[in-house]
Amino acid sequence: MVAINKRHWPAFIFTTVALIVIIWVIVIQMLWAGPMMSSGVSDSGRYAITAHKDNSLILWDLQNKKWQIMHTNANVYSAQFIPDAHAFLWQDLNDKVTAETIEGRNLLIFQHFPTYGHAISSDLKTYLSADKDWNIFAGFGESREPVLQDGVSPSFTGSGKLLNLAMARQQNLFLTSGFGHDSAPIAEYPPVDKERRFSRYSGVTLWDAKTGKPIAKFQGNSAKTHATISPDGQWVVSGDENGIGLYWNTNEPSKRHRLARYYGGIFQDDLPEGLPDQDYYNQSELIQAPKGVSNKTITQTFIHKSKYYLRFGNNSHIAALFRTGSPWPVKYFDLGESPELVTYGSQYSRNTAIATSPEAGVLVMGHRSGGGISVYQFDHEELTLERAWVEQ
Numbered sequence: 001m002v003a004i005n006k007r008h009w010p011a012f013i014f015t016t017v018a019l020i021v022i023i024w025v026i027v028i029q030m031l032w033a034g035p036m037m038s039s040g041v042s043d044s045g046r047y048a049i050t051a052h053k054d055n056s057l058i059l060w061d062l063q064n065k066k067w068q069i070m071h072t073n074a075n076v077y078s079a080q081f082i083p084d085a086h087a088f089l090w091q092d093l094n095d096k097v098t099a100e101t102i103e104g105r106n107l108l109i110f111q112h113f114p115t116y117g118h119a120i121s122s123d124l125k126t127y128l129s130a131d132k133d134w135n136i137f138a139g140f141g142e143s144r145e146p147v148l149q150d151g152v153s154p155s156f157t158g159s160g161k162l163l164n165l166a167m168a169r170q171q172n173l174f175l176t177s178g179f180g181h182d183s184a185p186i187a188e189y190p191p192v193d194k195e196r197r198f199s200r201y202s203g204v205t206l207w208d209a210k211t212g213k214p215i216a217k218f219q220g221n222s223a224k225t226h227a228t229i230s231p232d233g234q235w236v237v238s239g240d241e242n243g244i245g246l247y248w249n250t251n252e253p254s255k256r257h258r259l260a261r262y263y264g265g266i267f268q269d270d271l272p273e274g275l276p277d278q279d280y281y282n283q284s285e286l287i288q289a290p291k292g293v294s295n296k297t298i299t300q301t302f303i304h305k306s307k308y309y310l311r312f313g314n315n316s317h318i319a320a321l322f323r324t325g326s327p328w329p330v331k332y333f334d335l336g337e338s339p340e341l342v343t344y345g346s347q348y349s350r351n352t353a354i355a356t357s358p359e360a361g362v363l364v365m366g367h368r369s370g371g372g373i374s375v376y377q378f379d380h381e382e383l384t385l386e387r388a389w390v391e392q
Contacts, residue, residue, distance in 0.1 A: 033058065033069075033371025036342070038117075038352040040081035040088060045360025047102055049088040050353075051079035052371050057090055059102060062362065062375055065389050070104070077162065077352060078115055083122040083169060091115055097140065099124055110140045117352065119167045119174070126167075126209055128174060134163040134199065136176060138212050147212040148176065148191045151199030161224045161348035163202070167209065171233030173250065177204040177226060180240075181219040204238050206250060216253035220246050224348050226299045230306035231358055235324045239297025239311055241348070249325070259327050262289040262320065266327050285328045293318040293332060298343055299351035302358040304380040310363070312343045312354060321383065333385040335376070339392055340368040367392070 034053030041048045041062075048060040049070075057074035060067045071092065078091035087101045091112065099108040099120065108124050118129035127140050128147070136148035163178040181203030189200040191214055204218040204227040218227070218236060227238035229250075237247045237259075245259030260266045265283035294313025302309045303321070308330070311320045317340075321331045335341060342353045342365055353366035361378035363385070372392040378385050 035350070035369055036353040036366025036371065036373065037076035037350055038079040039355040039364055039366065040079055041355050041357040041360075041362050041364050042081045042086055043084055043357055043359045044086070045357045045362035047081070047086060047088075048355070048364045048373070048375075049079045049081055049090070050364075050366065050373065051076050051090065054371075055093065056371070058371070059088070060364075060373060060375075060391075062364075062389065065391070067373075067391065070100075075115060077117055080119060081355075082120060082124070085122060089118065089120050091118075112140055117162050117165050119165050121167070126172075128165055128167065128209070130163050130165060134178060134202070136163075136165070138209070145212065146192050147207065148201050148205075150189070150191055150193040150196045150201060152195075152197050159224050159348075160346070161226070162352065164226055164228075164351065166228040168229050168233030169231040172208060172210040173215075173229060173233045174207050174209045175204065175227055175229040175236060176201065176207065177221075177238060178202045179225060180222045181225075182217065183219055186214050186217065204236065206236065206253065216250075218246065218248055218253065218256070220244060220256055220258075226297060226348075226351055228300055228302065228309070230302055230309075230324060232306040234306060237300055237309060237311075237322070237324075239300055241296045241298075241314065241346075243295030243297075245295070245297060245311065247324070247327070257327060259322070260286055260329060261295050262293050262329060287329060287331075289329075290318055290332050290334065292316055293320060298348055299354050301354060301356045301363075303356050303363060303378045303385075304361055305358050308378075308380060310356070310385075312351075314346055314348075315344055317341060317343065319385070321385075331383050333376075335365070335374070335385075336387060339370070339372060339374070339390065341374060342366040342368060344368045 033056045036050045039050040050058050051074045057071040073093045075091040080089040091097045097112045115129045120127045138147050159179045166175040179202045182200045184200045206215045221240040223241045225240040239245045247257050265281040265286050294316040296314040300311040317335045319333045320329045356363050363376040365374045375389040377388045
């Protein structure tokens with residue numbers, strides 16, 4: 001043990017106290033930040049951007065395990081990374097949207113309405129956003145036009161989730177979903193009709209980002225529904241709080257495929273009535289499901305290019321891995337019971353607090369409470385998902 005000269009005690013005490021203060025400041029900052037509400041991961045997997053309930057916007061250096069508060073006046077649903085860039089998208093509480101580099105340089109600034117979810121292309125020319133009434137707009141400033149603006153009373157008002165937006169990286173396609181489905185033909189109900197009483201587009205809908213026109217409605221879900229589209233624009237996957245999981249190839253939008261339930265298998269709805277219940281389920285390629293996995297989907301997101309995606313269940317720390325084009329779960333990952341993740345407690349309105357980089361195989365998740373983050377790394381060859389960093 002090294003003795004400390006008495007003459008050095010004042011400096012030693014000062015240094016120790018300063019270090020303790022710094023540590024407590026960091027801890028208090030994280031607790032003060034509040035739960036993560038929206039997030040994005042850079043394509044490189046190096047950085048994440050998160051917006052929190054207290055309106056702080058935090059940039060995370062996932063490689064060096066560092067973070068910094070970039071702004072303290074952020075719209076909680078506005079944190080997104082811009083494709084192909086170390087730059088992020090966010091909106092302040094004065095409704096100004098900014099595309100900003102990680103060094104703090106502004107690439108684009110414009111005034112907008114308060115966004116409840118938005119997305120932008122890598123060239124910053126295609127901008128999509130949702131307003132508080134679940135309407136969708138393309139463009140900004142004088143170029144802004146409504147894409148979806150129907151329903152005086154949107155059919156999923158009060159359902160406790162956002163209308164989510166997902167943009168394909170390699171095609172001019174984007175996806176919307178919110179609550180259940182509507183079977184009304186697109187031709188009979190244009191998406192822009194301010195006088196319509198109830199929205200006809202609250203379910204899973206595929207859109208042409210260039211024309212702003214709906215391409216197809218994907219039917220079969222019920223209640224709170226989340227859907228996403230693969231980076232190459234070829235696959236759409238959806239899941240809802242009633243445990244229904246579905247997928248489609250965008251080249252064959254009328255052909256619906258069911259995902260296997262984790263314990264039951266694939267429901268076969270083309271069989272005659274009167275059979276024993278178990279005969280309606282195909283279990284031929286079902287793998288054993290761990291305790292705690294939930295079919296009630298909060299969100300799903302691609303983890304390796306357009307080949308693999310993860311499904312996250314309500315009140316569960318288990319994520320299921322699927323391969324596109326297949327109805328069967330490939331593997332289950334235990335994300336850890338501590339700290340409790342955003343998937344706990346029916347937090348459907350916080351499904352934007354789960355984000356990935358399909359290019360780098362990085363998963364970022366918020367926690368049930370507190371401003372922390374959990375980071376995981378996916379290996380597409382070994383099919384492993386390892387926790388890389390936890391900041392509470």
